[in-house]
Amino acid sequence: xxxxxxxxxxxxxxxxxxxxxxxxxxxxxxxxxxxxxxxxxxxxxxxxxxxxxxxxxxxxxxxxxxxxxxxxxxxxxxxxxxxxxxxxxxxxxxxxxxxxxxxxxxxxxxxxxxxxxxxxxxxxxxxxxxxxxxxxxxxxxxxxxxxxxxxxxxxxxxxxxxxxxxxxxxxxxxxxxxxxxxxxxxxxxxxxxxxxxxxxxxxxxxxxxxxxxxxxxxxxxxxxxxxxxxxxxxxxxxxxxxxxxxxxxxxxxxxxxxxxxxxxxxxxxxxxxxxxxxxxxxxxxxxxxxxx
Amino acid sequence: xxxxxxxxxxxxxxxxxxxxxxxxxxxxxxxxxxxxxxxxxxxxxxxxxxxxxxxxxxxxxxxxxxxxxxxxxxxxxxxxxxxxxxxxxxxxxxxxxxxxxxxxxxxxxxxxxxxxxxxxxxxxxxxxxxxxxxxxxxxxxxxxxxxxxxxxxxxxxxxxxxxxxxxxxxxxxxxxxxxxxxxxxxxxxxxxxxxxxxxxxxxxxxxxxxxxxxxxxxxxxxxxxxxxxxxxxxxxxxxxxxxxxxxxxxxxxxxxxxxxxxxxxxxxxxxxxxxxxxxxxxxxxxxxxxxx
Numbered sequence: 001x002x003x004x005x006x007x008x009x010x011x012x013x014x015x016x017x018x019x020x021x022x023x024x025x026x027x028x029x030x031x032x033x034x035x036x037x038x039x040x041x042x043x044x045x046x047x048x049x050x051x052x053x054x055x056x057x058x059x060x061x062x063x064x065x066x067x068x069x070x071x072x073x074x075x076x077x078x079x080x081x082x083x084x085x086x087x088x089x090x091x092x093x094x095x096x097x098x099x100x101x102x103x104x105x106x107x108x109x110x111x112x113x114x115x116x117x118x119x120x121x122x123x124x125x126x127x128x129x130x131x132x133x134x135x136x137x138x139x140x141x142x143x144x145x146x147x148x149x150x151x152x153x154x155x156x157x158x159x160x161x162x163x164x165x166x167x168x169x170x171x172x173x174x175x176x177x178x179x180x181x182x183x184x185x186x187x188x189x190x191x192x193x194x195x196x197x198x199x200x201x202x203x204x205x206x207x208x209x210x211x212x213x214x215x216x217x218x219x220x221x222x223x224x225x226x227x228x229x230x231x232x233x234x235x236x237x238x239x240x241x242x243x244x245x246x247x248x249x250x251x252x253x254x255x256x257x258x259x260x261x262x263x264x265x266x267x268x269x270x271x272x273x274x275x276x277x278x279x280x281x282x283x284x285x286x287x288x289x290x291x292x
Numbered sequence: 293x294x295x296x297x298x299x300x301x302x303x304x305x306x307x308x309x310x311x312x313x314x315x316x317x318x319x320x321x322x323x324x325x326x327x328x329x330x331x332x333x334x335x336x337x338x339x340x341x342x343x344x345x346x347x348x349x350x351x352x353x354x355x356x357x358x359x360x361x362x363x364x365x366x367x368x369x370x371x372x373x374x375x376x377x378x379x380x381x382x383x384x385x386x387x388x389x390x391x392x393x394x395x396x397x398x399x400x401x402x403x404x405x406x407x408x409x410x411x412x413x414x415x416x417x418x419x420x421x422x423x424x425x426x427x428x429x430x431x432x433x434x435x436x437x438x439x440x441x442x443x444x445x446x447x448x449x450x451x452x453x454x455x456x457x458x459x460x461x462x463x464x465x466x467x468x469x470x471x472x473x474x475x476x477x478x479x480x481x482x483x484x485x486x487x488x489x490x491x492x493x494x495x496x497x498x499x500x501x502x503x504x505x506x507x508x509x510x511x512x513x514x515x516x517x518x519x520x521x522x523x524x525x526x527x528x529x530x531x532x533x534x535x536x537x538x539x540x541x542x543x544x545x546x547x548x549x550x551x552x553x554x555x556x557x558x559x560x561x562x563x564x565x566x567x568x569x570x571x572x573x574x575x576x577x578x579x580x581x582x583x584x
Contacts, residue, residue, distance in 0.1 A: 008488040012406035013415055016399045016459065023456050024422050027433035034432065041436065093327055104328060106570040108335050113566045113573065115517045117534040118555035121541065122342040125548055131354045133341055169335065226426045229519040233538055247428055254432050255524055264432060271429045278424045 028271070035264035047261065054265035064241060064249060065266060072245040075156055076224040079163040084217055086164070087171025092201075094172070095179045105176075108169040116166075116229035123162045124149075124234055149235055152242035159243055162230050167223075171216055178212030179205070218281040225274060246270045339559070346552040353548050368553035372540075378557070380529070381536040385558075388450045388522075388532055389515040395451065396458035396511050397504065404466035405492055409475070416467055423460035430456070431524050438525060445527045453521040458511030465510070469503035470496065509569055513562055533558045 004011045035054055037047035058065050094104055111119070126133050127148040135145040149155045182205070190200050206213075228247045231237065237244035237252065244252075250270060254263035345353055346369070352362035372378050407416045430453075438449040477499070478491040486494065497504075519534045526535055537554045540547075566573055 005487045005489055009406055009410050009412070011489070012402035012492075013412065016403035016419070016463070017415070019399055019455070019459065020418060020422060023434075023452060024425070024430065027430040027437075028425070030433035030436075031429055043440075090331055093324065093331065098324070098328075102570070104332060106567060107332055109566055109570060109573060110339060110563055111335050113513055113517075113562050114339070114559045115534055115555075115562060117517075117519050117537050118342070118559045119338070121537065121551050121555045122338045124541075125345060125353075125552065126338060126341060128548075131548070133359075136359075165335070165338070222424060228428070229534075233519070233541070247426065250428055251431075251520070254428075255435075260432055267426070267429045267432070270426055274424060274426055275421075278421075 031264045031267055031271075034261055035268045036261070037264075038259075038261040040258045041260050050261070054261050055269070057262070058265055058269065064244070065246075067241065068244050068246050068249040071156060071243065072225055072247070075160050075163075075227065075245060076221055078157065078160040079167070079224050079227075080217060080220050082160070082164045083168045083171045083220060084213065086168045087216075088175055088213075090168065090172040091175035091179055092205075095176060105173070108172065111166045111168075112170050117233050119162065119166060120230050120233035123165075123230075127158060149243075150239060152239045155235055155239060155243045159231055159234060162234070163224060163227060166230070167220060171220060174216040174219075175209065175212060178209050178216075182208050214284060215281075218277070218284065222274060222277055222281065225277065246273075339563075342552050342555050342559075345548060346556045348549055350547070350549055368549040369557075371547075371550050372553045372557065378533075378536065378554070381531050381533050382557070384447065384450075384526075384530055385516060385532040385534075388447055388454055389512050391447070392451045392454035392458055392515045393508050393511040396455045396462050397508055399455070400459045400462035400507070401466060401497065401500075401504065402492065404463045405470050405496060407463070408467050408470035408473075416463070419460045419463045422456055423464065427457070427520055431521070434521075435524050444525065445530060447530055449525040450522055450530060450532065453525055454515040454518055457514045457518060457521075461510050461514065462507040465507040466500065466503055469500050473499060505569070506573070509565060509573060513565065513573075516558075516562060 034047060036049060036051060038050050038054070039045075039047035090108070094101065125131075129135055129145065129147055129150060132148075134148070138145050147154070148158045186204050186208070187200060190204060195203070226247055227245065228251065231243055231245060232248050232251065235243045237248045246266070247270070250263055250266045253259050253266060257263075344359070347364040347366070348362050349365055349367065355361075403415065403419075406412055434449065434453060435444075438444050443449050473496060478495050481491045481495045482488070517534065518532070519538070522532045522535050523538070526532060531539075533554075537551070537558060540551060540554055
């Protein structure tokens with residue numbers, strides 16, 4: 001006990017460090033190792049070393065991978081762009097006191113804390129072409145019914161809509177916290193100078209809120225690039241490969257095709273990509289840091 | 293008297309002006325409430341639809357013309373619990389979420405304290421990385437290692453993998469918490485003869501209880517909602533609810549009532565927790581965006 005007390009730094013962090021090494025660093029190294037091999041996971045046949053050929057195949061002979069990368073970015077762009085716009089609108093709408101302020105803030109939390117698989121199921125029913133609520137609504141408005149997830153040209157967009165529904169509240173709450181932290185003085189000065197509400201928004205709120213907007217956008221983008229639950233439960237990447245992203249392709253390659261070497265090379269590329277985006281985020285934040 | 297009269301005229305003109313202003317503001321206020329109500333409706337409607345459908349027979353679900361004309365039935369819930377070993381999956385989910393949260397707290401609290409007090413930023417960055425790296429990067433090694441160890445079919449791989457989600461969040465929230473906690477109290481305790489570990493356990497830990505609750509709840513919800521890790525690491529007996537529901541879809545894709553009942557069962561605990569501890573959850577979820 002005395003020893004533990006004298007080396008308190010080590011005592012306190014060692015369990016976490018061992019856990020992270022065993023559960024994160026060793027697996028990443030093992031995945032890198034597998035990415036240089038061909039293996040089906042069989043205990044009887046050892047992984048066969050093939051050098052960088054998995055990577056070479058990924059970038060030159062696997063069109064499914066390139067498509068998945070493009071779709072991942074399209075999905076993220078649509079979802080995060082809409083979440084930012086709508087989130088900013090909602091933040092401005094519920095900023096300041098009104099009756100039921102706390103209730104509203106609580107209720108809009110629900111989409112982002114609810115279990116993603118259950119959300120996927122609920123939206124599958126909403127999107128159902130024949131008995132779904134959305135087509136019933138369209139018919140009632142005299143509009144043509146949609147195929148939603150059934151059509152390969154629109155399925156990705158409708159999946160993004162679910163992500164937008166789920167995560168716009170987070171964007172709104174982050175921006176709301178940012179709005180609450182804005183200084184009063186510039187607004188008073190602008191009011192004295194006779195600036196309109198729109199001018200105050202464009203010339204004061206947006207620039208002052210900019211660091212928060214960037215931080216929230218990057219944070220959401222990192223998560224949106226990794227989206228798995230909604231896509232896999234609702235379409236499994238289909239119809240065809242129309243909604244297949246890097247994450248679902250990696251999963252299918254590893255756990256449905258058991259091409260562990262191939263999948264590992266894809267996952268290492270994915271890992272590097274996400275880490276790159278995150279480093280950009282951390283550097284950016286250091287520059288603007290204090291405002292967050 | 294004349295002075296009074298002279299003042300009276302412009303006053304009434306002012307009143308008219310003020311009245312117009314009040315009317316305009318009342319109109320704007322009403323519009324704002326209508327907009328807020330619309331936003332709330334969008335975020336809550338899928339939940340309401342899910343709940344409504346879970347009390348409908350298959351025939352009532354297919355009738356989209358009159359959505360409220362149906363006799364509520366509990367048949368879907370009865371089926372779910374009888375046919376699909378749901379109780380076992382519910383217990384699995386609860387055990388995994390509770391135990392992974394508990395162990396994450398045991399590892400994460402001392403680590404967060406040490407990072408905050410001894411400025412061990414490098415460890416903070418590593419834990420942050422665990423939050424950022426795509427979880428699928430670890431899945432192939434985990435699956436292989438846990439299979440070799442004969443642990444697939446026990447709850448151990450699920451608890452360990454969910455800890456990798458919970459631990460970074462707990463550390464993240466708590467580092468910020470301990471940084472804000474004045475060090476003087478711990479120093480006073482040390483002067484009174486407390487050891488460093490004693491100072492943490494008897495002074496810092498009790499003072500940080502609100503943060504611990506926040507962190508614990510967020511970790512619990514993340515584990516409860518987790519889909520991808522459980523999909524790979526659970527077998528027939530150790531399945532958690534999200535996997536059970538997902539399989540339910542593939543086997544009985546047309547039983548929408550049952551599916552929605554299952555979705556309600558899994559979502560309800562999370563929604564109830566959220567309603568009660570809303571304030572903490574917002575802080576927990578946006579901790580990453582507003583604090584480092």
